[in-house]
Amino acid sequence: MKILREYIAPVLAVIGFLIALIAVSARIFLPSDMAAPAPIEEPTAIPKQAQLFKVNSAIAENPLQHISSSRV
Numbered sequence: 001m002k003i004l005r006e007y008i009a010p011v012l013a014v015i016g017f018l019i020a021l022i023a024v025s026a027r028i029f030l031p032s033d034m035a036a037p038a039p040i041e042e043p044t045a046i047p048k049q050a051q052l053f054k055v056n057s058a059i060a061e062n063p064l065q066h067i068s069s070s071r072v
Helices: 002-029 059-060
Strands: none
Touching: none
16 A cells, blocks of 8 residues: 555656646647637527426516415
């Protein structure tokens, strides 16, 4: 166990950090349009035909008002 703790684990940790450093540094060599962050798009509305169920707006605004007291 001593050899694992003193030699193998630190070497694996250093190798992991080196792989991460290489992956992050690879952005330098990408074309300029790929090195930029991804663009953020505005969310679009859900089309009517994509809605799976109808929502009663009165219940959606105050759902606790429509619960009968006998069930609670």
